[in-house]
Amino acid sequence: MDLQSEYDVIVVGAGVAGLAAATGSARAGAKTLVLDRSPEIALKVKGEVIKRDNTIVAEILRKPLPDCVIKGTSKRRRIFSPSCKKHMILAPRVASLVIDYRLLTHEIAKACVESGATLLLNTAITELMQNDSGEVCGIEGLSSNRSFNLRCKAVVGADGHSSFLREQAGLPAPNICAAYKVIVESADIPDSDMLEFFLLNNPAGALWIFPRADKSAECGMTIWEQTREAQGVDIADVWEKHRSEHPILNQRLRNASYTLTSVDKLVFGGLPDDFARPGLVLVGDAGGHVGAKGASGILTGMSMGYAAGQFLGAYASDNKAVVGDAAMRRCVEAMKNTSAWSLLQEEQKAGAMTRDFLFKILRTNEEIDNAWDAISEMAKSQ
Numbered sequence: 001m002d003l004q005s006e007y008d009v010i011v012v013g014a015g016v017a018g019l020a021a022a023t024g025s026a027r028a029g030a031k032t033l034v035l036d037r038s039p040e041i042a043l044k045v046k047g048e049v050i051k052r053d054n055t056i057v058a059e060i061l062r063k064p065l066p067d068c069v070i071k072g073t074s075k076r077r078r079i080f081s082p083s084c085k086k087h088m089i090l091a092p093r094v095a096s097l098v099i100d101y102r103l104l105t106h107e108i109a110k111a112c113v114e115s116g117a118t119l120l121l122n123t124a125i126t127e128l129m130q131n132d133s134g135e136v137c138g139i140e141g142l143s144s145n146r147s148f149n150l151r152c153k154a155v156v157g158a159d160g161h162s163s164f165l166r167e168q169a170g171l172p173a174p175n176i177c178a179a180y181k182v183i184v185e186s187a188d189i190p191d192s193d194m195l196e197f198f199l200l201n202n203p204a205g206a207l208w209i210f211p212r213a214d215k216s217a218e219c220g221m222t223i224w225e226q227t228r229e230a231q232g233v234d235i236a237d238v239w240e241k242h243r244s245e246h247p248i249l250n251q252r253l254r255n256a257s258y259t260l261t262s263v264d265k266l267v268f269g270g271l272p273d274d275f276a277r278p279g280l281v282l283v284g285d286a287g288g289h290v291g292a293k294g295a296s297g298i299l300t301g302m303s304m305g306y307a308a309g310q311f312l313g314a315y316a317s318d319n320k321a322v323v324g325d326a327a328m329r330r331c332v333e334a335m336k337n338t339s340a341w342s343l344l345q346e347e348q349k350a351g352a353m354t355r356d357f358l359f360k361i362l363r364t365n366e367e368i369d370n371a372w373d374a375i376s377e378m379a380k381s382q
């Protein structure tokens with residue numbers, strides 16, 4: 001691999017959003033590099049649920065989602081109030097698929113490489129290069145302890161929730177919440193087609209159990225309250241406390257063994273409108289492209305990444321110069337013309353309203369329980 005060459009488009013971060021962006025760019029005819037500092041793809045296992053009726057997965061994979069990626073199908077959702085005394089059952093119009101995140105990411109990586117993009121692991125970006133006009137025109141980085149710099153016409157920042165590129169470019173950050181993920185074997189789950197959510201109060205957040213077809217389950221927890229105190233907790237400890245004391249989590253997991261645990265962060269609301277600069281666009285978690293109702297970041301990140309990649313790839317293969325201000329605005333317009341952007345905007349409004357209503361207006365568990373029937377009616381009509 002010659003690290004001194006030039007590329008049309010360089011994508012930083014080989015998560016679902018970055019791989020989708022590189023696929024779109026390479027398919028549009030651009031010489032595309034996607035790099036990641038990790039030694040392997042999907043080192044951190046993240047989301048687990050996607051909507052079944054999406055079109056973006058088949059568009060990127062150029063085939064339907066393989067059966068091996070699908071671990072379960074859920075048609076219903078049960079949501080418990082923080083006291084667990086009340087619950088509601090929702091039957092969304094569209095069923096959800098519980099997926100194996102690693103296998104999905106590997107499928108997208110295959111599509112990306114088959115599209116002609118170069119994928120490079122163990123390679124971290126350390127600096128953005130700018131030309132005299134202040135446009136981003138390349139990157140500096142470290143690959144297997146060797147420093148390098150590469151010029152390009154556009155950089156796609158897909159480097160996740162704590163994006164270094166976002167910070168370097170001075171772009172606004174979304175809400176980032178502490179998150180914990182656990183995969184368990186032998187859970188006692190009553191309904192294998194039901195995603196279960198348990199709202200938490202003080203600090204506000206949620207736990208979830210998503211059953212797979214084989215008695216294993218994808219579980220997790222996030223704390224979305226944005227105070228320093230709430231975000232500073234040791235989330236693995238909080239999870240363990242809930243596992244032993246939470247009335248229903250304890251029942252469901254009493255015989256379960258953990259097969260994977262991960263301390264992480266989740267983007268959850270605060271959708272920034274500004275995620276581009278001349279020569280640079282952010283996609284996926286880096287750009288805050290995650291739904292504010294329930295972390296729909298896999299599909300929205302892929303959609304926004306693919307749209308950006310397609311635009312920049314086509315532009316860069318037709319033009320010699322860096323993607324300047326006017327062209328980058330058109331790229332953002334193309335991203336905002338997707339159904340994923342409409343969903344993000346809708347969720348941003350509805351998610352913020354629901355959380356404010358539950359935890360800022362009602363506040364106590366008793367008040368939430370007293371208003372639960374009205375809350376359920378509202379949720380069913382959405």
Ligand SMILES: Cc1cc2nc3c(=O)[nH]c(=O)nc-3n(C[C@H](O)[C@H](O)[C@H](O)COP(=O)(O)OP(=O)(O)OC[C@H]3O[C@@H](n4cnc5c(N)ncnc54)[C@H](O)[C@@H]3O)c2cc1C
Pocket residue numbers: 012013014015016017018035036037038042046047048049050123124125126158159160161164179180181220221264265266267283284285286290294295296297298299301
């Ligand atoms: C616990 C949890 C549960 C979730 N549940 C769901 C769910 O059910 N459904 C759903 O749709 N979404 C869910 N999400 C959100 C979803 O998983 C994410 O939104 C999505 O995976 C983000 O993808 P990404 O490609 O933007 O970022 P990432 O997958 O984080 O990829 C970023 C990549 O950038 C690389 N990188 C970072 N810095 C550098 C650097 N300086 N140089 C080079 N590489 C770098 C990292 O190594 C990483 O591979 C969940 C997330 C979490 C944490």
